[in-house]
Amino acid sequence: MQQRYQIFGMRGAGSLIAEFMLTAVGQDYDISFPKSDEMQQPAFRALNPLGKIPVLICPDGQSICETLAITAHLLEVFPTLAPPVGSAARAQHWQYLAMLATCIYPAYHRQHRTEYYAPESAYDAVQSLAVEEQMPAYDFIEETLCPFLCGETPFAADFYLYMLARWDLDRDRLLATRPKLAAFMSAMRAHPAVDPVIAAQRRPAATKSGG
Numbered sequence: 001m002q003q004r005y006q007i008f009g010m011r012g013a014g015s016l017i018a019e020f021m022l023t024a025v026g027q028d029y030d031i032s033f034p035k036s037d038e039m040q041q042p043a044f045r046a047l048n049p050l051g052k053i054p055v056l057i058c059p060d061g062q063s064i065c066e067t068l069a070i071t072a073h074l075l076e077v078f079p080t081l082a083p084p085v086g087s088a089a090r091a092q093h094w095q096y097l098a099m100l101a102t103c104i105y106p107a108y109h110r111q112h113r114t115e116y117y118a119p120e121s122a123y124d125a126v127q128s129l130a131v132e133e134q135m136p137a138y139d140f141i142e143e144t145l146c147p148f149l150c151g152e153t154p155f156a157a158d159f160y161l162y163m164l165a166r167w168d169l170d171r172d173r174l175l176a177t178r179p180k181l182a183a184f185m186s187a188m189r190a191h192p193a194v195d196p197v198i199a200a201q202r203r204p205a206a207t208k209s210g211g
C-alpha cells in the first residue's frame, strides 16, 4: 500500500505549513503531536537533532525537518505551489520564503519561547527587540502584497506568511496600519486549503484527508 505523508507537529505551530500545502494539493496525510519530552528523546532527535517540530516523513520514508526545507521539497514535488521555474515571480517567491523563515519566524520564537533566549529579567527587552526586527519585513510585505505575495495566486510563501502572522501577540496592532496584510489574512483564512486545517487543530491527532 502506498504510504502517506506523515507530519510530526504541534497544534497551530510550524507544522501548519505542511498541512496547508498538502491540503492545497489534495494529498492525504497523518499527523501526530509529540509531547515536548518526547521531542528530546533520541528517537525524535534522530529526525530533528534540534528537537523541534515540524518533521515531514515522505511516502518513500525520507524525513525532512526545518520548515524552509519542507516547503522547498513540497513545492518541488507539487509545482503548482510556486510560480514557474525561471520566472521573475519565482525569484520573488524564494525571497519572501527566505525572509519569512530567517527573520519573521525566529523572531516569533523569541517572543513565544523567550525562556530559551534570556533570563526572566530580560524577557521584555528580548520580546520588544524581536517585534522591532519584524517590522521592516512586515512593512516590505505590506508594500508588495497584490493581493498575495506574487500577485493574484496564493503560493507556498502565502501559506507560510499566513501561518506566521497568526502567531502575532498583538495582531490588531500588526494589522491596524497594514490594510493589505489585513485583507490578505482574511483572504487566506477563507482559502479552501486553510479552513479545514484550522478547523482540525482542535481535534485529536488523526489521519487527515487533503482532498
Ligand SMILES: N[C@@H](CCC(=O)N[C@@H](CS)C(=O)NCC(=O)O)C(=O)O
Binding pocket: 010, 013, 014, 015, 036, 051, 052, 053, 054, 065, 066, 067, 068, 101, 105, 109, 113
Ligand atoms: N527553524 C525551525 C524552527 C522550528 C521551531 O521553532 N519549532 C517550534 C514550534 S513552531 C518548536 O518546535 N518549539 C518547541 C521548542 O522550541 O521547544 C523551522 O523552521 O522548522
